[in-house]
Amino acid sequence: MAKRPDNLEAALLAVELLNRIPRGRQITAVELHRQLREAGFDRDLRSIQRYLDALSRKFDIERDERSKPYGYRWLSSARGLAVPNLSVQESLLLLLAEEHLRNLLPPRVMKSMDGFFAQARRNLGDAPQAKLERQWPGKVRVVADSLQLLPPKISPEVFEAVSEALYANRWLHLRYRNVAGKRDDCEVMPLGLGQQGPRVYLVCRYRGYDNERNLALHRIESARVSTLDFERPRDFDLEAYEREGRFGFGHGQRVRLSFRIDSYYASSILEETPLSEDQVLKPIDDDTVQVTATVVDSAHLDWWLRGFGDAASHIRKRRIKST
Numbered sequence: 001m002a003k004r005p006d007n008l009e010a011a012l013l014a015v016e017l018l019n020r021i022p023r024g025r026q027i028t029a030v031e032l033h034r035q036l037r038e039a040g041f042d043r044d045l046r047s048i049q050r051y052l053d054a055l056s057r058k059f060d061i062e063r064d065e066r067s068k069p070y071g072y073r074w075l076s077s078a079r080g081l082a083v084p085n086l087s088v089q090e091s092l093l094l095l096l097a098e099e100h101l102r103n104l105l106p107p108r109v110m111k112s113m114d115g116f117f118a119q120a121r122r123n124l125g126d127a128p129q130a131k132l133e134r135q136w137p138g139k140v141r142v143v144a145d146s147l148q149l150l151p152p153k154i155s156p157e158v159f160e161a162v163s164e165a166l167y168a169n170r171w172l173h174l175r176y177r178n179v180a181g182k183r184d185d186c187e188v189m190p191l192g193l194g195q196q197g198p199r200v201y202l203v204c205r206y207r208g209y210d211n212e213r214n215l216a217l218h219r220i221e222s223a224r225v226s227t228l229d230f231e232r233p234r235d236f237d238l239e240a241y242e243r244e245g246r247f248g249f250g251h252g253q254r255v256r257l258s259f260r261i262d263s264y265y266a267s268s269i270l271e272e273t274p275l276s277e278d279q280v281l282k283p284i285d286d287d288t289v290q291v292t293a294t295v296v297d298s299a300h301l302d303w304w305l306r307g308f309g310d311a312a313s314h315i316r317k318r319r320i321k322s323t
Helices: 007-020 029-038 045-058 088-101 107-112 114-126 128-138 156-168 238-243 263-270 299-306
Strands: 061-064 071-074 170-177 183-196 199-206 213-216 220-229 250-262 280-283 288-298 312-319
Touching: 007 029, 007 045, 029 045, 045 061, 088 114, 088 128, 107 156, 114 128, 156 170, 156 183, 156 220, 183 213, 183 238, 250 263, 263 280, 263 288, 288 299
Parallel strands: none
Antiparallel strands: 061 071, 170 183, 170 220, 183 199, 199 213, 250 288, 250 312, 280 288
């Protein structure tokens, strides 16, 4: 017979169960029993079932009795577990984070935060002292530095599978359609996600290769998580990958860039936001400035330069040999 828990242990077990019951799907007592054992709670299955029966009567938890074992889930309108010390400022931060992270975090992680996001919305909606915080989202905006496009449609099933494989270091089976419309069935090692404007890219390695590729998530037609895991490559760093211009359709090649530009652009843009730490602006005459800087060569660099039109001229790139 299982040991009778004291009041504190019983309370901790109840809180742990409430935190593990999802909203968007059902979970069984068997699944919860396994999770709790892994978390260090030594209780038999019958005890967990009794707890769940009691909790479903006290909280907004649905118990589906149409099949056995029973399935449990929070009702969509349930308040869940409240965090009483969540301030209005913390609530505001949570809601801003929700908006910007929904395409970068695994769906399971976002779902696990539903209770906190819901409480944050209630805090800002109900608290009289939160008037200024409620106004804040309407006072700030992340402004695009190029033409704003509508985001492409990404299959929820694809995003779920990709993020799960990325999170768990599992191989991923994909059907991918490239920009030319050609379809390819492949197996890839997911290494990272990057959001660039309205698009989200998966950085990965194809089976049998050691170089990275960017796959647009909206062009993945189907995705299936493999049961096989992999050891994450020690020579890959997503931050370094970005610095090398790999999301800008480059290959990490550094160049010494030089060009001439209208002095207005040099003073209003390049003086305020330099291209690099070693950028040099040298006046040629009253209307023109010579610019030199060490940058990563990429298609995005070329597009940026073309954006100046006739105001930029004498464009030169000198490759820098890696040491």
